[in-house]
Amino acid sequence: MNKPDTQINPIHLDKIDELPLIPLRGLILFPEMIIHFDVGRDKSIKALEAAMTLNQEVVLVAQKDLEVEDPKPEDIYPIGTRATVKQLLKMPGNLTRVLVEVQNRVKIEEYLSQEPYFEVKVEDVLPMPVQNKETKALMRMVRQAFLEYINLTRKATPDLMMGIEGIDSPDELVDMVGANLLLEIEESQDILQEMHPITRLEKTYEYLVKELELLEIEKDIDDKVKNQMDKQQKEYFLREQIRVIQEELGEGHGGATGIVETYLKKLYKLNLADDIKKKVEDEIFKLNKIPSGSSEAGVVQTYVEWVLDLPWNKETKETIDIKKAREILDKDHYALYKVKERVLEYLAVLKLSNQLKGPILCLVGPPGVGKTSIAKSIAKALGRKFARMSLGGMRDEAEIRGHRRTYVGAIPGRIIYNMKQAGSRNPLFLLDEIDKMSQDFRGDPASALLEVLDPEQNSTFTDNYLELPFDLSKVMFVTTANTVSTIPRPLLDRMEIIEVSGYIEEEKLNIATKYLLPKQLKNHGLKKSNISISDETIRDVINYYTRESGVRELERQLARICRVVAKEIVEEDKKRVTINPKNIEKFLGLKKFRYEKVEGEAEIGLVNGLAWTSVGGDTLQIEAVSMPGKGTLDLTGQLGDVMKESAKAGISYIRSKAAEFDLDPDFYKNLDIHLHVPEGAIPKDGPSAGITMTTALFSLLTKKPVPQNLAMTGEITLRGRVLPIGGVKEKLLAAHRAGITNIIIPKENEKDLEEIPGDILEKLTINTVSSMEEVIKIVFGGSKK
Ligand code: ADP
Numbered sequence: 067m068n069k070p071d072t073q074i075n076p077i078h079l080d081k082i083d084e085l086p087l088i089p090l091r092g093l094i095l096f097p098e099m100i101i102h103f104d105v106g107r108d109k110s111i112k113a114l115e116a117a118m119t120l121n122q123e124v125v126l127v128a129q130k131d132l133e134v135e136d137p138k139p140e141d142i143y144p145i146g147t148r149a150t151v152k153q154l155l156k157m158p159g160n161l162t163r164v165l166v167e168v169q170n171r172v173k174i175e176e177y178l179s180q181e182p183y184f185e186v187k188v189e190d191v192l193p194m195p196v197q198n199k200e201t202k203a204l205m206r207m208v209r210q211a212f213l214e215y216i217n218l219t220r221k222a223t224p225d226l227m228m229g230i231e232g233i234d235s236p237d238e239l240v241d242m243v244g245a246n247l248l249l250e251i252e253e254s255q256d257i258l259q260e261m262h263p264i265t266r267l268e269k270t271y272e273y274l275v276k277e278l279e280l281l282e283i284e285k286d287i288d289d290k291v292k293n294q295m296d297k298q299q300k301e302y303f304l305r306e307q308i309r310v311i312q313e314e315l316g317e318g319h320g321g322a323t324g325i326v327e328t329y330l331k332k333l334y335k336l337n338l339a340d341d342i343k344k345k346v347e348d349e350i351f352k353l354n355k356i357p358s359g360s361s362e363a364g365v366v367q368t369y370v371e372w373v374l375d376l377p378w379n380k381e382t383k384e385t386i387d388i389k390k391a392r393e394i395l396d397k398d399h400y401a402l403y404k405v406k407e408r409v410l411e412y413l414a415v416l417k418l419s420n421q422l423k424g425p426i427l428c429l430v431g432p433p434g435v436g437k438t439s440i441a442k443s444i445a446k447a448l449g450r451k452f453a454r455m456s457l458g459g460m461r462d463e464a465e466i467r468g469h470r471r472t473y474v475g476a477i478p479g480r481i482i483y484n485m486k487q488a489g490s491r492n493p494l495f496l497l498d499e500i501d502k503m504s505q506d507f508r509g510d511p512a513s514a515l516l517e518v519l520d521p522e523q524n525s526t527f528t529d530n531y532l533e534l535p536f537d538l539s540k541v542m543f544v545t546t547a548n549t550v551s552t553i554p555r556p557l558l559d560r561m562e563i564i565e566v567s568g569y570i571e572e573e574k575l576n577i578a579t580k581y582l583l584p585k586q587l588k589n590h591g592l593k594k595s596n597i598s599i600s601d602e603t604i605r606d607v608i609n610y611y612t613r614e615s616g617v618r619e620l621e622r623q624l625a626r627i628c629r630v631v632a633k634e635i636v637e638e639d640k641k642r643v644t645i646n647p648k649n650i651e652k653f654l655g656l657k658k659f660r661y662e663k664v665e666g667e668a669e670i671g672l673v674n675g676l677a678w679t680s681v682g683g684d685t686l687q688i689e690a691v692s693m694p695g696k697g698t699l700d701l702t703g704q705l706g707d708v709m710k711e712s713a714k715a716g717i718s719y720i721r722s723k724a725a726e727f728d729l730d731p732d733f734y735k736n737l738d739i740h741l742h743v744p745e746g747a748i749p750k751d752g753p754s755a756g757i758t759m760t761t762a763l764f765s766l767l768t769k770k771p772v773p774q775n776l777a778m779t780g781e782i783t784l785r786g787r788v789l790p791i792g793g794v795k796e797k798l799l800a801a802h803r804a805g806i807t808n809i810i811i812p813k814e815n816e817k818d819l820e821e822i823p824g825d826i827l828e829k830l831t832i833n834t835v836s837s838m839e840e841v842i843k844i845v846f847g848g849s850k851k
Contacts, residue, residue, distance in 0.1 A: 083123070083148070083172075083187070083188055083190075084178055084185060084186070084187050084188075085117070085120075085123055085124060085125045085148065085185070085186060085188060086112075086113035086114070086116045086117045086120075086124050086125070086183050086184065086185055086186075087113060087124065087125040087126075087127060087142075087146075087174075087183070087184035087185065087186045088105065088110045088113050088114065088124055088125070088126055088127075088184075089110070089127060089128070089129040089137050089141075089142050089184070090103070090126055090127065090128045090129065090146075091128075091129060091132040092128075092132045092251060093128060094128050094244075094251060094254035094255050094258055095126050095146070095147045095149065095166075095168045095245075096147070096168065096241040096242070096244045096245040096258060097147060097168050097169060097170050097171060097193075097238075097241045098168060098238075098241060098242065098245070099167075099168040099245045100152075100165070100166070100167045100168070101165075101166060101168070102153075102163055102164060102165040102166070103163075103164060103166075104157065104161045104162065104163050104164070105161065105162045105163075105164055106159075106160060106161050106162075107135070107136075109136070109182065109183050109184070110183070111162060112182045112183040113183035113184060113185075114151065114154070114162065114164065116183060116185075117151055118151065118154070122150055122151045123148060123149065123150055123151075123169075124148075124149055124151060124166070125146055125147070125148055125149075125172055125174070125186055125188055126146050126147050126148075126149050126166070126168070127142050127143055127144075127145070127146025127147075127174065128142075128143050128146065128251060128255055129141050129142050129143070130142070130143060132251070138180075139177045139180070139184075142174075142184075143255055143259065144173060144174050144259070145171060145172070145173050145174070145191070145255075145258060145259035146171070146172060146174070146258075147168045147169065147170065147171055147172060147258075148168075148169045148170055148171075148172045148188065148190065149166040149167060149168045149169060150166060150167050150169060151164060151165070151166055152165045152166060152167055153165035170190055170191065170192055170193075171190070171191040171192075171258065171259075172188035172189060172190055172191060173188060173189045173191055174186045174187075174188055175187045175188060175189050191261065193235045193236075193237035193238050193241075194235070194236070194237055194263050195235055196235075196236055196263045196264070197234070200264060201236045201263060201264060201267065204236070204264065204267040204268065204271065205234075205236055205239055205267060207271050208239060208240070208243060208267055208270055208271050208274065209230055209231070209239070211271060211274040211275060211278060212230060212243050212246075212247075212274060213227065213230065214278060215247070215274055215277060215278055215281070216246065218278070218281045218285070219248075219281065221246065226246065229242060230242065230243075236263040236264070236266065236267050237263055237266065239267075240257060240263075240266045240267060240270045243270055243274070244257045244258060244270065247270075247273065247274065247277065248277075249273055249277070253273055256269060257269055257270055257273065308359045311359060325353060325358070325367070326350055326351070326353050326354055329350045329353075329370055329374065330347070330350055332374045333346055333347065333350065333374060336374070336378050336379065337378075337379055338378055342534050342535070345533075345534060346370065346373050346374075346534075349366055349369060349370050349373075350370055352366050353366055353367065353370075365471070368477075369471060369531075372477075372478060372482075372486070372531070372532065373532065373534065375486050376482070376485060376486050376536065377485060377486070377488065377489050377490050377491045378491065378536075379491070380489065380490050380491060381490055381491055381492050381540065382449055382450055382451060382490045382492060382493075383449060384448055384449055384450065384492065385448070385449055386413055386416060386417040386448060387447075388410055388413060388414055388417070390447060391409075391410060391413055391444070391447035391448070392406070392410055394443050394446050394447045395409065395410070395440070395443050395444075395447065398439060398440075398442075398443045398446075398581075399436055399439065399440065399443065399581075400573065400576050400577045400580055400581060401569070401573050401576070401577075402436065402440070402566065404821075405429075405440065405564055405565075405566050406440075408564045409427070409440065409444060409564065412424075412427060412562065412564075413444070413447075413448075422521065422539070422540070422541075422542055423521045424562075425560060425561055425562040426519055426543050426544065426545060426560055426561050426562065427543075427544045427545070427561070427562055427564060428500065428544075428545045428546070428547060428550075428553075428561040428562065428563050428564065429441065429544070429545070429546045429547075429564050429566050430546070430547045430548070430549065430550055430563055430564070430565050430566065431548070431565060431566035431567055431568070431615070431616075432548060432567075432568050432614070432615035432616055432796070433548065433614070433615075433616050433618055434614060434615070434616020434617050434618025434619065434620075434621075435566045435567070435568060435569065435615060435616040435617070436566060436616070436617075437546040437566055438454070438496065438498070438546065440566070441454075441494065441496045441544045441546070442496075444494060444542075444544065445493070445494035448494065448542070450490075450492060450493050450494040450542060451488040451489060451490045451492075451493035451494070452488070452493060452494055452496070453484040453485065453487060453488040453493045453494070453495045453496065454484070454495075454496040454498060455480050455481070455484050455495070455496070455497055455498065456498040456499050457497055457498060457499050457500050457502060457503045457511070457515070458498065458499035458502035458503075459502060459503075459504065460502075460503050460504070460511050461503070461504045461511065462509065462511065463509030463510060463511050463513075463514045464479065464509070464530065465479060465480055465511065466479045466480060466481055466511055466514040466515060466518065467479045467481075467514050467529055467530050468482065468529040468530040468531035468532070469530055469531060470530050470531065471531055471533070476530075476531050477531060478529045478531040478532055479529050479530070479531070481518055481527065481529070481538070482529045482531070482532060482536060485536070485538075485541075491537060491538075491540055491541070492540035492541060492542070493541060493542075494541075494542045494543075494544060495541045495542065495543050495544070496544050496545070496546065497515070497543060497544070497545040497546070498545075498546050499546065499547065499548070500515075500545040500546065500547050500553055500557065501547035501548055501549055501550070501551075501552040501553045502547075502548075502552070503515070503554070512554040512556070512557055513556075515557065516556055516557060516560070518538060518543075519543055519557070519560055520560070521539060524537075524538040524539055524541075525537045525538065525539040545561065550563060567615070567795050567796060567821070568614075568615025568616060568683065568795075568796055568799055569615065569616070569617060570799050570802070570823055570826055571605065571608055571609070571803070572823070572825070573823075574608050574617055574620060575601055575604055575605060575608065577617050577620075578604050578607075578608070578617070578620055578624060579601065579604065582617060582620065582621045582624050583599070583604075583624055585621075586621070586624045586625045586627075586628045587628060589625070589628070590625070590628040590629065590631075590632045591632065592628060592631060592632060592635070595641075595642060596631060596635060596641070596642055596643065597627075597628075597631050597642070597643055597644075597645070598642055598643070598644040598645070599627070599644075599645045599646075600646060602646075602647060603645050603646050603647055603650060606647050606650055607620065607623050607624070607627075607650070607654065608620060609659070609803075610650075610657040610658065610659055611623045611654050611657065611658050611659070612658075612659075613658075613659050613803075615683065615796060615799075623654055626653065626654060627645060627653045627654065630643075630652075630653045631643045631645075631653075667774055668771035668772055668773045668774060669771055669772060669774065670765050670766060670769055670770065670771045670772070671689060671690040671691060671762055671765050671766040671772075672687060672688070672689050672690075672762065672765075672772060672774070673687070673688050673758050673759075673761045673762040673765065673772050673778070674686075674687055674688075674758070674774065674776060674777035674778070674801075674804075674806060675687070675688050675743075675754075675755045675758035675759075675777065675778065675779060676754070676758075676777050676778065676779040676797035676798075676800060676801055676809075677752075677754070677755065677779075677797070677800075678752070678754070678791075678792060678793030678796050678797055683793060683795075683796030683797040683798070683799055683800030683801075684800050685777060685800050685801060685804045685806065686743055686744070686755075687743075687744060688741065688742070688743055688755065688758050688759055688762045689741070689742045689743075689744070689762065690739065690740070690741050690742075690759075690762040690763055690765070690766040691739075691740050691742075691766065692737045692738065692739045692740070692766055692767070693737070693738050693740075694736060694737065694738070695736065695737055695738025696735070696736070696738065697734045697735050697736070697737065697738070698738045698739070699713065699714065699717060699738075699739050699740075699741070700738070700739070700740040700741070701713055701740075701741050701742075702740070702741075702742045702743075703742050703743030703744060704743070705743055706752070708752055708753050709743075709752065709753075709755055709759075711753075712753050712755060712756040712759060712781070712782065713741050713759045713763075715756065715760075715782055715783070715784050716756060716759045716760030716763055716782060717734070717739070717763060718784055719760060719782065719784060719785070719786050719838060720760065720763055720764060720767065721733075721734060722784075722785075723786070727764070727767075727768065728768075729767055729768065733767060739763065739766070741759060741762065741763070743755075752791075752792075753781035753782075753789075753791070754779045754780065754781055754791035754792070754793075755779070756780060756781045756782035756788075757778055757779070757780040757781075757782050757788055757810070757835075757838060757841050758778050758779065758780075760782055760838060760841075761778065761841060761842070761845055764842060764846075765845075765846075768846075770846045772845055772846075773808070773845070775805075775806055775807050775808050776806065776808040776809070776810070776845065777801045777804075777806045777808070777809055777810075778809065778810035778811070778841065778845075779791055779794075779797055779810070779811055779812075780810065780811060780812040780835065780841075781812070782838055786837050786838035786839060787836065787837055787838075788812045788813070788835050788836055788837055788838060788840075788841065789812060789814070790812045790813075790814035790815045791811075791812060791815065794811060794815050794818035794819070794821075794822075795818060795821045795822055797811075798822055798826070798830065798832075799822075799826070801830070802826050802829065802830065806830075807829065807830060807831060808830075808831045808833070809830055809831065809832045809833065810832075810833045810834075810835055810841055810844060810845075811832060811833070811834055811835075812834065812835065812836065813834040813835060813836040814836075815834070816834050819832065
């Protein structure tokens with residue numbers, strides 16, 4: 067688009083017009099503007115009227131001094147614009163509002179008359195179509211500066227921006243910029259009346275740049291003022307917050323020094339060893355150096371408070387009085403004779419040796435059999451405070467030992483935490499579920515626990531958070547577990563195991579009537595006379611609503627009954643509510659368990675086994691089926707590896723004895739066998755189902771039925787020997803619960819029968835065996851044909 071440079075010369079149109087003139091005050095108009103303004107001066111109104119009778123055109127020119135009321139020609143600038151009047155509107159106060167459309171610039175040639183209005187002879191000044199490199203460069207600069215200007219002044223509209231881009235005549239560009247630039251009158255007029263397009267562009271650019279600078283300065287000042295205000299406001303708010311926090315903490319007056327004094331006083335009362343005292347003192351003095359209310363001060367304060375709250379030297383007086391201990395244990399617990407004896411023996415040794423260096427008591431048994439409750443009674447008997455911490459599911463060493471203080475939000479581990487709760491340094495500390503600890507990448511809680519329990523080390527137990535040695539040697543630790551099999555070996559070695567086994571129906575009934583029900587009545591604000599419940603009904607609760615070794619669920623169900631009774635007494639104004647086997651469902655809902663007596667029908671491939679899980683004994687049915695196939699053995703149900711191996715051992719045993727049992731020696735080659743143990747909620751494992759599985763296989767292969775009033779338990783070897791198993795008491799109680807009368811157990815377990823209550827033993831026929839052949843004889847009445 068390189069056009070040859072045109073000579074820059076204003077083009078004057080020949081046509082010269084004679085038009086009425088209106089002098090403007092404080093207003094410079096540029097071509098293309100559509101604008102309205104108010105006219106009030108007589109002379110101007112007359113000029114307007116004249117224009118309306120002609121062709122509606124007027125000349126609009128600014129007067130040099132807007133103060134002048136009645137300007138003379140010399141008071142008026144020589145260059146203005148020609149405009150068409152579009153609209154007139156009479157306004158109150160003798161004003162006329164005029165809407166005009168500005169045409170082009172004009173130069174006043176001559177004043178033709180001055181009264182009754184100015185009439186002038188004008189010469190049009192039209193935009194010059196100049197296009198050369200200089201104008202182009204200048205236009206670009208002006209455009210850019212103008213865009214910046216309208217952005218800063220927030221005047222940018224899409225129309226304006228497009229308009230600016232679309233103009234290619236320098237004069238038109240200047241006119242548009244002039245119309246939108248807020249300048250002094252003289253400056254605007256300067257732009258308007260400049261004739262040379264390049265000079266016009268230059269002047270416009272200069273004014274733009276000057277305006278931009280001013281705007282920049284304005285903005286700076288504005289920002290500064292705003293910042294200052296923001297800062298002041300922020301400081302004000304922060305101060306207010308600190309004030310409120312300090313008030314809440316009751317530190318309004320003393321500030322840091324007040325706290326420091328209080329802490330120091332507390333510290334000196336504790337009588338700590340010198341090195342510990344020195345360390346804590348250092349921490350307390352830190353508070354003087356850091357601003358109170360800062361987060362660092364918070365961290366230090368939390369720490370100091372933890373240290374000062376610990377029972378460093380507080381102790382309860384211990385009296386080991388065996389007689390009193392027996393009384394308390396008896397009062398709180400029904401039965402559990404053996405357990406109580408063992409506990410008393412332990413206490414007697416403790417009294418004689420007068421130190422806690424002996425083994426640690428570990429109460430092992432299914433849930434709800436009273437382990438926690440025994441520990442509480444021991445604490446009561448010894449006059450010790452009671453602290454309790456569950457280790458179930460714990461896998462992070464830091465739970466025991468705490469996190470370092472550098473760790474955000476760190477607090478001491480649970481040992482120290484519980485010591486603080488106990489408020490004495492010699493409580494009875496119950497570590498629950500020691501068999502349920504696990505271990506992973508976060509360290510080994512068992513080894514941390516070992517340090518806690520070890521009398522050689524625990525007098526200087528150091529929590530990661532406290533970083534101070536705390537003496538645990540006066541704590542009496544007692545642990546509980548559901549089973550010994552998963553207690554980490556090194557811990558197990560330090561413990562004295564006392565087994566607390568499950569209860570039979572008779573015992574549960576007694577516990578319910580003598581302990582649980584009175585306790586629940588009290589909890590629910592009921593009197594004994596409010597409720598009538600027979601033993602028979604409680605037996606039904608035990609049998610149809612619970613299936614457990616302990617009495618926890620039983621206690622829950624009794625609580626439920628109490629709730630309903632309380633509701634009826636309040637709502638229906640009853641004095642006494644009767645619960646009997648007929649209306650029990652109203653209180654507890656539909657029966658949850660069917661207490662079915664195992665039916666006597668004998669079946670092929672179906673054998674009752676006895677299992678011992680962590681929640682007590684249970685019966686389980688083992689099923690075996692076969693189909694034509696290639697000799698595979700499938701095992702399903704929630705079985706562990708040991709159980710699968712037992713099944714394989716059973717098959718091998720039968721194969722090795724095939725001839726003896728009159729079986730086809732190749733039976734396994736064309737049969738697929740499937741053994742299934744229906745899933746209880748609890749996974750089963752262990753070798754004790756060995757003889758049960760073998761019996762099921764044997765029954766299947768020989769097509770001999772197995773009586774269903776019979777249950778068995780025992781491990782089997784490849785050569786058919788039957789080895790002893792654990793949990794005999796639990797298993798026999800479970801069998802009894804299920805109504806089984808005939809039982810097979812390993813001979814070596816005979817000694818365990820001592821623990822079984824006589825009245826139960828009376829109802830069971832117990833066969834003891836040492837070989838699989840004996841089992842087969844008892845079940846099928848002889849191995850040979
Ligand atoms: P565990 O710690 O073995 O899981 P708990 O000690 O929590 O069991 O016992 C559950 C509830 O049963 C407690 O209310 C407890 O007092 C009660 N309980 C358990 N055994 C007996 C018992 N032999 N005599 C009286 N109450 C018992």
